[in-house]
Amino acid sequence: MPSIDLLSRFRDRLSLPLIAAPMFLVSGVELVAAACRNGVIGSFPTVNCRSPEQLDQWLTDIGNRLKAHADASGKQPAPVCANLIVHRSNARLERDIEVLLRHRPEMVITSVGSPAPVLNALHDAGALVFADVASIRHAERAVAAGADGLVLLTAGAGGQTGWLNPFVFVRAVRAFFDGPLVLAGGISDGYALRAAEALGCDLAYMGTKFIATRESMADARYKAMLVASSADDIFLTTAFTGLQTNMLRPSIAAAGLDPDNLPQRGAIDIGKDIDVGAREDRPKRWKDVWSAGHSVSGVAEVLSVDEMIARTAAEYREASTRV
Numbered sequence: 476m477p478s479i480d481l482l483s484r485f486r487d488r489l490s491l492p493l494i495a496a497p498m499f500l501v502s503g504v505e506l507v508a509a510a511c512r513n514g515v516i517g518s519f520p521t522v523n524c525r526s527p528e529q530l531d532q533w534l535t536d537i538g539n540r541l542k543a544h545a546d547a548s549g550k551q552p553a554p555v556c557a558n559l560i561v562h563r564s565n566a567r568l569e570r571d572i573e574v575l576l577r578h579r580p581e582m583v584i585t586s587v588g589s590p591a592p593v594l595n596a597l598h599d600a601g602a603l604v605f606a607d608v609a610s611i612r613h614a615e616r617a618v619a620a621g622a623d624g625l626v627l628l629t630a631g632a633g634g635q636t637g638w639l640n641p642f643v644f645v646r647a648v649r650a651f652f653d654g655p656l657v658l659a660g661g662i663s664d665g666y667a668l669r670a671a672e673a674l675g676c677d678l679a680y681m682g683t684k685f686i687a688t689r690e691s692m693a694d695a696r697y698k699a700m701l702v703a704s705s706a707d708d709i710f711l712t713t714a715f716t717g718l719q720t721n722m723l724r725p726s727i728a729a730a731g732l733d734p735d736n737l738p739q740r741g742a743i744d745i746g747k748d749i750d751v752g753a754r755e756d757r758p759k760r761w762k763d764v765w766s767a768g769h770s771v772s773g774v775a776e777v778l779s780v781d782e783m784i785a786r787t788a789a790e791y792r793e794a795s796t797r798v
């Protein structure tokens with residue numbers, strides 16, 4: 476337990492120590508609202524909205540849905556958590572923060588860079604700021620910058636992944652940081668979630684598992700491929716994003732590319748993510764070539780978020796009787 480328990484402000488609103496991880500082109504209003512209704516922190520990257528104006532609409536829409544649910548059920552939902560890409564390439568960052576601040580965020584996760592430039596404004600608004608990190612050095616820097624919590628990206632995580640073994644990473648960071656830790660990567664059921672807590676984490680991400688829910692914005696073929704795939708189908712490459720990214724091997728082949736003969740380091744020219752004028756005949760990373768983590772082995776069917784979280788909670792209770 477950290478010296479100051481920062482999560483105490485909303486722990487009683489959580490049904491599980493879980494965050495529905497932010498995912499580009501996957502996490503939208505339906506998924507976030509369903510997660511929060513079920514007592515799971517619902518996260519989404521702000522760049523999933525076409526514009527800051529749409530971000531404003533999303534936050535209003537999610538807020539209205541959660542208020543209606545709270546009024547009807549008497550239960551307060553888990554926090555909504557925006558994910559800010561703080562890399563300099565995100566030209567919208569300042570405008571997205573302005574919108575976010577108007578909605579009084581409880582929690583924000585920063586990705587792809589130091590949280591330092593956004594910390595003061597978010598803290599002043601009362602938000603907890605978690606920074607995602609993939610190395611011990613980055614974890615030290617994020618703590619020194621003033622992050623309230625850390626998301627540890629570990630080997631096998633979906634999207635732009637970490638590479639450290641989770642056992643090693645969590646214990647190494649716990650040696651110098653007693654604030655909230657979130658484990659990202661390899662969590663696909665309540666057993667793994669409980670194990671993350673035993674290791675010293677306060678929360679964990681599930682990403683891939685939520686792609687295969689009815690509420691996610693992912694293409695139906697993507698969801699079907701997750702059901703059909705195992706961890707053996709996950710392919711680690713820098714070819715698409717320039718950073719170490721876990722991709723679904725069958726989706727690379729389906730896009731007409733040879734997974735075993737890809738160029739290195741983002742060299743492959745497959746069009747842009749948020750696309751203005753890229754050639755239509757080229758596959759686009761994330762849109763046509765899909766990402767998933769090793770946790771894909773835990774995806775057996777496409778479920779509603781309600782069902783998926785209920786099953787995870789049952790597994791978590793069962794695992795809790797063992798440790």
Ligand SMILES: Cc1cc2nc3c(=O)[nH]c(=O)nc-3n(C[C@H](O)[C@H](O)[C@H](O)COP(=O)(O)O)c2cc1C
Nearest residue numbers: 496498499520586632633634660661682683768770
């Ligand atoms: C399709 C996809 C898109 C992602 N997009 C983002 C993103 O926009 N921002 C971010 O911080 N992490 C992103 N991630 C990483 C996830 O938030 C999380 O770290 C990862 O999914 C955890 O591993 P798991 O999928 O095995 O649960 C993405 C992951 C996937 C699979």
